[in-house]
Amino acid sequence: MDDDLERPSVSTQPTNDSETREDEDLSSGDEDEGLDWTKLPGVARPVIPKRGEKDYEPIVQGGSGYQQHVLGRARTAMFDALRVPRTISSKGVSYGIWYPDIARVHVTTARGTHFASMGHSVAREDASIKKTLKRLELLPEEALYLVERGSLFCWKTIKPPTLDVSGLDGVEGSPMMVQQVSAEMIGKEDLSSEKYQVYAYLRRLGYVVTRTNPPTPAYPRAAPFEINARVQSLAERIPSVFKSLRVIPSGHSTPLNEKKILTQPPSPYEIFFNVYKPATPFKKTAPPAPDFSIVVVNARTTPIPTLSELTQLFGILPELPPPVPRRRLAFAQQKEQKTNVTIQNNPSPSIASSELSLLQRLIYFIYPARSPIAQVPRPPNPFALLKAGKKLVIIAAVDAGIISFFGFRQGAFEEFPMT
Structure with a gap:
């Protein structure tokens, strides 16, 4: 290898035009190239350059002298950029x-x-x-x-x-x-530090985060949860014959068979934050029902939640409304409801199926939403309800600054005849 590359100059600035051109070739002008902290100004506010792929991979021998020279210069420029005093505007503080x-x-x-x-x-x-x-x-x-x-x-x-x-x-x-x-x-x-890390992370993403339990009476409490009817009572639609065939009791209302310990320490799984989506209308003096309920734990000192701990969390949370259908299905159902309302307001003696022609029956069979015959609203999709669950709690596990979110849902399998 060339001796000039093995013994680079001590100076961190290019001394001739050829070296300048070589440095420009190694710059991070495009997004898919490496970092180049030397392009940052020394006195202006530092701006983090774009991330990209490295020019070369680290090896056991430590690389050539020229590679060490480039890395050292970039490292020095990075420290100089981070050493710049942070300034804020007095007009917006x-x-x-x-x-x-x-x-x-x-x-x-x-x-x-x-x-x-x-x-x-x-x-x-x-x-x-x-x-x-x-x-x-x-x-x-x-x-x-x-x-x-x-x-x-x-x-x-x-x-x-x-x-x-x-x-x-x-x-x-x-x-x-x-x-x-x-x-x-x-x-x-x-x-705690874990709870603040979760709070700051969600705030940076645009979410609104409040306390679930008000620390003082002056702190505004979120509105009571709206327990929506899950499209009538799904349990009422189960025929009695299926209920009579069940030998083993099922359902979340069945108490757990567990031993109670008198000296059991308090559970770390407690809901701490209410989280609202950025698009949710939020009023600070009267917060609405939260979109998510979050529990924050330390991943290194807290084991995974037990069945009894999840049962206690689900006992506090309300039931979620049925999942919103897809856009096309929702549009068809809305159009069908409008048609039914029109038929009820303007009854016609010619809507009997026996008086419809064969062509009309074929058209209404292909496009049921256009049928003048009032139809019963379709029941919800059971698979979508089973997937969404009745209740949801999110556990944020913080492991040395790394946040991982886990969602736990309570199913409703006993409310469907197919199960």
Whole structure:
């Protein structure tokens, strides 16, 4: 191999045009190429380049001198980019005061759209004016999430206050760094590092996340679950002959045959978060019924849930509505319902099947939705109901920062004659 490639220059900048062209060939201009941190400016805000394939795979010998030279220069450029101080705009940042005694952050200046789904109003007594006023407060996970993303500048209250910042009315205390905010808020109000990681992950994806159990009476509680009728009562459609043939009792209403331990520790499987889809209309003062219920556990210290633990979770959750049919099927059912309503409002003596011609019967057999004869609504698809289940709970298992979501559903097999 060429000696010049084995002994590269110590300088990290190209010294001639030929070396510049070689470096451009190794740049990550396209999406499917490797990373090149050296293309980042040294003083501007760092921007993570696109990911792509590596130029070569690591080998036991450590690669050639030129490869080590390129890797070292890229590593140095990466550290320089990460070392750039993080800056935020003062026009869009909010300000809050952290009160450790109540584990809340009082938002004195609220800016941005985050507070449409975060924070809650609490009536607190103001000692200076001796009057009860309502103010916006954040839970520890909400405040930590806003601080980490650069949307909230948090101060810590000091008694007595010794620092007053000019231009910020009502902000008295000492400023807090991100590390200090994380150290003080994690562990308060049943917030663990695993629960915050799940909360931050879902918030970054656009979901609205709230507490299932309100920590205080002032925290808004989600609306009661709407227990929809599962298309009449499916159990009523089971003929009595099938019920009489069952020898072994079935159904989730049958109690479990388990031994109760008096000194059994509390189960870690408790619903902690209510999650709403981004498209769900959400009102902070009156939250609707959640789309998902999430349990957060530590994967390294918590075993898989037992049947009794899942039974306790399903006992809290309501029954889910039947799954929405496909678009084509839903359109046909809607058109069929409109036709039935029209027939009922405008009865005609010529709708009897005996008076229809052979061509009309053939047309109505091919297109049943166009038939003038009122039809009974179709029963739901049993396979779709069995697949969706009656109840759903999601368990978020956090393993050293890696989050895995597992969905557990409660079936309804005993409600169908075929089973």
